Amino acid sequence: MPRIKKLFNFRESELKKKALELLVERGVTMDDLIELVLFLQKDYYPHISREMCLHNIERVLDKREIQNAIITGIQLDMLAEQKKLMSPLQQIIETDEGLYGIDEVLALSIVNVYGSIGFTNYGYIDKTKPGILEKLNDKESDETHTFLDDIVGAIAAAASSRLAHSQGK
Ligand code: MG
Numbered sequence: 001m002p003r004i005k006k007l008f009n010f011r012e013s014e015l016k017k018k019a020l021e022l023l024v025e026r027g028v029t030m031d032d033l034i035e036l037v038l039f040l041q042k043d044y045y046p047h048i049s050r051e052m053c054l055h056n057i058e059r060v061l062d063k064r065e066i067q068n069a070i071i072t073g074i075q076l077d078m079l080a081e082q083k084k085l086m087s088p089l090q091q092i093i094e095t096d097e098g099l100y101g102i103d104e105v106l107a108l109s110i111v112n113v114y115g116s117i118g119f120t121n122y123g124y125i126d127k128t129k130p131g132i133l134e135k136l137n138d139k140e141s142d143e144t145h146t147f148l149d150d151i152v153g154a155i156a157a158a159a160s161s162r163l164a165h166s167q168g169k
Helices: 002-008 012-025 030-041 050-061 064-081 089-094 102-114 116-128 132-136 148-168
Strands: none
Touching (some): 012 050, 030 116, 030 132, 050 064, 050 102, 050 148, 064 089, 064 148, 116 148
16 A cells, blocks of 8 residues: 555655645735734733743644644645535535634644643634734635634644743743
């Protein structure tokens, strides 16, 4: 089974590269992620720097399960944009139907990696939708970011949680 073997041999660095490329391609920059972490943490750590935020975001993006969540969610968004999903999944994802919920479940798999502070952070950022999250949620846009908005919020929440744990030591 050469195909399966090839998949499992996929180098970790290549997976990370693809995940990062997809984020940029879909309009999310490191600066956007830094802004979200600052938004979540500035009240708790007044001396927090952009470098600290970036460091924690990068460690989060090093995790294979998070890279997998990124490429899976973005792929579904892209297929929905290209109208290539089966019905009724096509309509559900295209219209970002509120009761679908699998976008949030995928995001929780990211948040999960860094423990319970991440859940609170994710819930808060998902409700307030600051910065890039507001842009990704623009209902007037032709783009589909049903999964991406939750993924981005979850990366910021996980990085904040990682930062909080590292400060507590
Ligand atoms: Mg969503």
